[in-house]
Amino acid sequence: MADAQYNKRVDVLIIGAGASGAAVAWSLAETGMHILCIEQGDWVNPLNYPSTQRDWEMAGQRNYAISPNVRKLKADYPINDEESPIAIANFNAVGGSTILYSAHFPRFHPSDFRVRSLDGVADDWPISYFDLEPFFALNDQNIGVAGHPGDPALPPHTPTMSPVPLGTMGETMARAFNQLGWHWWPSDTAIITRDHEGREACANIGSCNVGCPKGAKSSADVSYWPVALRAGVKLRTNCRVREITVGPDGMATGATYYDDLGVEHHQAAEMVIVACNGVGTPRLLLNSKSPRFPDGIANSSGLVGKNLMLHPWGNVQGLFDHPVDRFGPEGSCMLSQQFYETDASRGFVRGYNMQITRGRGPVLTARAALWRGELPWGANHHTVFEKLYNRTINLGICVEDLPEECNQVTLDPKLTDSNGIPSPKISYRLSENSRRMLNHGLARGVEAMEAAGAIRTDTVGPIRMAGWHLLGTARMGADPRTSVVNEWGRSHDVKNLFVVDGSVFVTSGGVNPTTTIQAVALYIADQIKKRLANLFD
Template sequence: MSEDRNPSSRAPKRGEEVDVLIIGAGPSGSVAAKYLSAAGMSVVTLEQGNYPDRDKFPGRRPEWELVSQRQWHPNPNMRDMPRDYPVDTSESDINPLMFAGVGGSATIYAGHWTPFLPSDFRVRTLDGIADDWPFTYEDLLPYLEQVEWDVGVSGLPGNPAYPPKKAYPTPCLPIGKVGRKAAEGLDKLGWHWWPGTNAIPSQPYNGLNACVRRGTCMTGCPEGAKSTTDVTYWPAAIKNGARLVTGARVRQIEVDERGLATGAVYIDENGREHRQKAKVVIVCANGIGTPRLLLLSASKRFPDGLANSSGMVGKRLMMHPFSAVLGIYDEDLESWRGPFGQNISSYQFYETDEKRGFMRGAKWGAMPGGGPLGATSFVGTKVFAGATAKVGDMWGNNLHEMVDRRFGRSIVWGIIGEDLPEESNRVVLDPTMTDTDGIPAPKLLYKVSQNSHDMLKFHVARCLEAVEAAGAIETAVVHQMRDTGWHLLGTCRMGDDPKTSVVNPWGQSHDVPNLYILDGSTFPTSAGLNPTATIMSVALRQATRMIAERRNQKAA
């Protein structure tokens, strides 16, 4: 790899071989692009989606809730936009949710900022199941703290669920009437809660505006307040000389006769094929896109897929079991106000207690109910209407009465349970389905485990206690929502043993020494909370190591 150069030097020209090729401009790819380019490396990033246009985000327009049900639906099979690829979910209990574009799926996330806890890195040691990570929470902490200051996280220091750490760069957002009402029930039961920590600054920060609490976070933030890497990382990366190529659908990573990665073949939006050569290749295409690309890159030297001598590419898919509890109150909670990130969170039942009949636990996050359609739906899927209503309540006068009763008076508790790794849950190439360029689509084989079902039932029961303790006049529950596969983890496991893992503890392929994976597909376990903070922190850890070891890097 090249020596240091002026960070403000020119971007690489099309076709020019570069030090590093990054595939995917989501959270992990953006971190790598910024820091590797700042260290003087020539960087090209290929992103199949486009650069988000804030003017097209519908959150400030009156039709927002209507278009969010289709055009901005998080399920790519439902949204079906030109840069999406289809996913065969006919044998999956959960639909994957993702978004193609600079900033990746964070464009449509709620902004929850929940780093993994110390116990999440030591599941085998503590509970005798799954695996320990090859590094600890303490090892990752310096990178987490740096990322939080890059991102502009808002939060209140001192959460007893976590060890002490550096303060957040901006104060926590108001928890509002929704947060206070949710906390009321927890206080009566003596259970843990803490103001929500969100990737949404409470004041202008690092190119971001302050949150105006519109609550439309999951269709892109029209205010430019929610922290996404197109705002917080890419301006710096481009200034450093990194080149970002959008509309670039990668179909294969190429290797030479020595088995080293030489770059990638991609197809542009006009259907033309290009090659980007590089000395090192980094894949950041999420827990479905990354194994898909490695399997697509099979060759005579790698007949079972690139970097797959272990046979683990695509296996151990984790998507987090998820249930939701709705509480309706006989008072105005202004529950149309944002942020749609967590107003408060609770880790009361996060750690394992075998007396409960299952292993590991879950995090709760209290969120507002949204607009009028949010009174009867959640995350684009109708889930609450039939829970306590009779047939026909979704039509005519019954619908109007339901909206009047619920709008502005509702709290949604989201329950994210730990998804234990199982080799039977996996990503494979579909034998018939393709994307619009004729590239085989991924197929998911995924079943929610009995441990996950039992976990969610326990947590729903406890959450109902909390909702009712706060005085709810009406409740509704959805157990294991189908459209909840936001967190795509585990399909290219990180570990020390090449026989049982795809990459080493630094994200480097055991089989191809100049191929790295820096996204959540490398996670040995899933924890029971939103993974973006940990994905970005791990990416910074691995990128920092790459910079330090650049002179020892074997390269094409």
């Protein structure tokens, strides 16, 4: 196909087919505009997911590892995260990192949008929980979210289907939280527990974090994309964008990208929407240099790449003297938000989420125990293994990370991807507030495990390989001097350029962000639709 025809001008060019790009594509499809999404990864074939193989536990450590620096797949770009105690996790494919997420789907709280007003730190968002509330609900309906209505830690909302199993593991922790008088709740989960929009209900395959071969986990490739494609959106895979281009008037004209064979193309567009999340988006914006924007596009504030928030993560593992069930979604049956809201007596501001997760399978149980020197050679091997396998419960601690300009994504001066595009470099450190919060969470986690009857607890945090949540690097705000995009996602500098992913977050909340990312993306898409007549004014 001739390049001119192949790259015929479109109305909307979306860069990135993950959680936010998919949601925006779905929402804008009803306008009838010509919409094209470019994605550097490919479709993932569910038949290739590790859980379809006998060595699923080890297979998940290779091509489905959370670090692109470990996977090194063609779609991946290397990330220099040596100057960060937390390594970056992502996945590059249609569906993005939702391919590997646990589908733990708690919403941000109303207070998360008002941290300056309430606690005197960071900044308030220019929008509120209640602005997003209809879009949380819309997103839940679109993708199918399981849960238990009535959570007293949030304003009332009703998940669209019954929750995933608590199992004896969840019951064990529920009784412990009740004994302590602490909040807990069956998690909202982006996993369908009944058939939904042509997808079959969860069968408790259990290895959600390396892809769901059944399609019951609501990753963007199986939830939003089939509907968006049917509505006319075009999706071009295995194409990596190098830069957003601008015309003499300072407006975006499209994007230059490389196809699967490394051939350079230019895709012209009336408007460009960036949806590459908190590391990929600033990388692209910073790489989009021109005489008009020598420091990268949309960067007159100098804040592109700054204020990176990663959610420092801790884990408490409890070992029990009796079996606890392993079967059910591995990372999403319940949470506790007892320590989510600020209490100054704790020695830090803001708070954290506790997420209960299941223990490992037999191979990873044995390998970890052997590595620790706990699983012996010889006759005692089986006795020790029996005391370890199917007897652990994990409690993850997701710490709210406050924005700091020194935590940032820049361009690495040497490292590039396979197309020669400069790679991102991460410079990040934990604040004293985060460290105190994490220590508090680890201590409370031990308390919860002991209340549950654990005979031993092991704590770790911050965990290095836990940089799943990439937020804050193109923040939204009303003031162009202190933000990159306005309150509805449009660049202050380039009026036909939008950002819709986690990089627009002003603060990070203390929970897994994907439901909020998708609610923000749907909100911005709604704003675009309402303003079509004068969108670029």
